[in-house]
Amino acid sequence: MDDATTALVVLGVVVVLFVWNRLPVSVVAILAALGLWATGLVTTDEAVAGFGDPVVIFIATLFIVSEGIDSTGVTTWAGQQILARAGTAYVRLLVALGLLAAVLTSFITLNGAVAALLPLVVVVAQRIGRSPSQLLMPVVFAGSAGGLLMLMSSPVNVIVSEAAQHAGAGPFPFFSFTLLGIPLLAGTVAIGALLAPRVLPATTPEHTPPDLGRHAETIEAHYRLTDGFYRLRVRSRSSLIGSSARAVDLDGHPGIQVVGVQTPEGYPVTDVIHDDDVLVVTGPPGEVSRFVVDRGLAVSMTGSADATELLTREAGVAEVVVPPRSRLVGEEVYPGQKRDHELVILAVQRLGKDLGEGPAALAEGDAILLHGRWSALDQLSRDRDVLLVDSPGRVRRQAVPWGPRATRAVLVLAVVVAMLASGQVPPAIAGLVGATLMILARVVTVPQAYRAVSWETVVLVGALIPLSTAIRSSGAADRISDLIIDAVGEGRPRLLLIAIFLLTAVLGQVVSNTATVLVVVPIAVSAAASTGMSVKPLLMVVAVAGSAALLTPIATPGNLMVMAPGGYRFGDYWRLGLPVMVWWFLVAMAIVPLVWSL
Incomplete structure (x- = not known):
């Protein structure tokens, strides 16, 4: 076999494995790179060069920038602001949620936007008496349209822009995608509002994401945190200094009980009381106040709190359960x-009943309510001695919008957008600057940054770049483009646009849209060279069709993320997706030739 045939065989095997869906997509991509090396189509350097490609670097850094925006509560804040003004009318809510999904996608990618909005959309649907299925899919499709608002909005945009530059036509300007994105978004939202109630099932999902927006009120009602404990710090001139910790002088203060005495670090005091030690006491508030004055103490914390005090930008609460062993x-x-990491126990319950104010021995299944800084609560996820009921990170994102580092995160995002919009800074460099600033500004930690990156996407793109290279260099792209040109005829650029759109759109329903674009891009470039067309209109059509992953749940992770919460079946997606895709096709065929001459 010649090189072109070998490349097409490898491509065919890759597509079959993607459709088979039994292997992780990243593994299939790596197998493709290994297969190309084994057949001699690429060298060792070419087989691994994709992982250092600027496109891959830019995509990885965008995940870190997105994490900074999402983890600080900016997305939740934006959602609450819009919904507070949208009212309860279905159409107004759907339009507001669709526009919000598009804007968020343009900054934090589709997957990040769906993850941030999913609980909010489900709760809104329940509050207005609608099935979540009639909101979730239209919102995700609007988010897909938002992926075409700016260069940084989707990996697909970055790939086609780099391809245009390598083809000698220059990269796409930062806001060039907006010319298509705005009409695509407007039509997608309108179609969703018009057709979703008619074509989508009104199903009730078995499992829905928890509504943590009112988490503080829920905790307050469940644990009844009123007239609780007081943590009293011993001041330097306190009369209690030097007295026994086991027999604290309570004369003249009836009703007060000393539950425990701790050092500033949280260790128990068993001998005498020292300066800065902490007494944990219970009793009537008025009597505690007099005790504080008489004994020279200072109130460092109270256990009685209302909902507004439980969750703040700096600190919050977490429920944990004591597991077996x-x-x-x-x-x-x-x-x-006081426990490790400056966490303080607010309450302990067993079988739903409070264990009281005094010391109690923990048993399996006991629930403990802890209070502390968010950074300390996050560490509970790695503590094998407790099980978290709700993730502190998820609680913070939903219940504490616009967190303490939100302003810094937005400023960093503005810097990245400004660099990209200027056209003077390469996308990979702008992304690296943004990711580094997020860490230096302490918006995200280094471990958090590593966790934020979707390594499957990074590996998928990096490992498929050699396949894209092989298709181009082996002549396989020329062979496929010749077949397409023969089918549509010479001198028919609009028919060629239609053929490229259909090829990309069909392949994108069963293969990752990113992988699809990497496969089709060299074919589009070859077709442009063979016909003398400008490469940019063909590549822009590839971007639009590649983002039109609307007919199946496996076409994009965003579609799959709403399948269970919406109670959708596989065949439900095309009912709304097909009319939306027709609109995308019409917009692409009408606008692309006007903006980018054929």
Whole structure:
């Protein structure tokens, strides 16, 4: 076999494996790179060059920038602001949510936008008496349209822009995608509002994401945090200094009980009380106030709190459960006790009943309510002695919009957008600057940045770049483009646009849209060279069709993420997706030739 045939065989095997869907897409991509190396179509350097490609670097850094925006509550804040003004009318809510999804996608990619809005959309649907299925899919499709608002909005845009530059036509300007994105978004939202109630099922999903927007009120009602403990710090002139920690002088203060005495670091005091030690006491508020004045103490924390005090930008609460075989089983704890990482126990319950204010030995299944800084609460996810009921990160994102680092995150995003819009800074460099600033500004931590990157996407793109290279260099792209040109005829550029759109759109329903674009781009470039057309209109059509992953749940992770919460079946997607795709096709065929001459 010649090189072109070999490349087409490898491509065919890759497509079959993608459709088979039994292997992870990243593994299929790596197998493709290994197969190309084994057949001699690419060298060792070419087989791994994709992982250092500027496109891959830019995509990876965008995930970190997106994490900074999402983790600080900016997306939740934006959602709450819009919904507060949209009212409860279905059409107004759908339009507002669709526009919000598009804007968020343009900054934090489709997957990030769907993850941020999914709980919000489900809760809104329940509150207005609608099935989530009639909101989720239209919102995701609007988010897909938002992926064509700016260069940074989607990996697909970055890939076609780099391809245009390599073809000698220069990259696409930052806002050039907006010319298509705005009409695509307007039509997608309108079609969703008109057809979604008619063509989508009104199903009730078995499992829905938790509504944590009112988490503080839920905690307050469940644990009844009123007239609780007081943590009293011993001041330097306190009369209690030097007295026994086991027999604190409570004369003249009836009703007060000392639950425990701790050092500033949280260790129990068993001998005498020292400066800065902390007494944990309970009793009537008025009597505690007099005790504080008489004994020279200072109130450092109270256990009685309303909902507004439980969750703030700096600190919050977390519920944990003691699992079997935990080292905490049998340990004595009490409300007000300070634990590791500056966490303080607010309440302890067993079988739904409070264990009281005094020390109690923990047992399997006990629930503990902890209070502390968000950074300390996040560390509970790695503590094998407790099980988190709700992720502190998820609680913070939904219940505490516009967190303490939100302003810094937005400023960093503005810097990245400004650099990209200027056209003077390469996308990979702008992304690296943004990711670095997010870490230096302490918006995200280094471990958080690593977790934020979708390594499957990075590996998928990096490993498929050699396949794209092989299709181009082996002559396979020329062979496919010749077949397309023969089918549509010479001198028919509009028919060629239609053929490229259909090829990309059909392949994109069963293969990742990113992988699809990497495969079709060299074919489009070859077709442009063979016909003398400008490469930019063909590549822009590839971008639009590649983003039109609307007919199946496996076409893009965003579609799959809403399948279970919306109660959708595989065959439900085309009912709304097909009319939307027809609109995308019409917009592309009408606008692309006007903006980019054929």
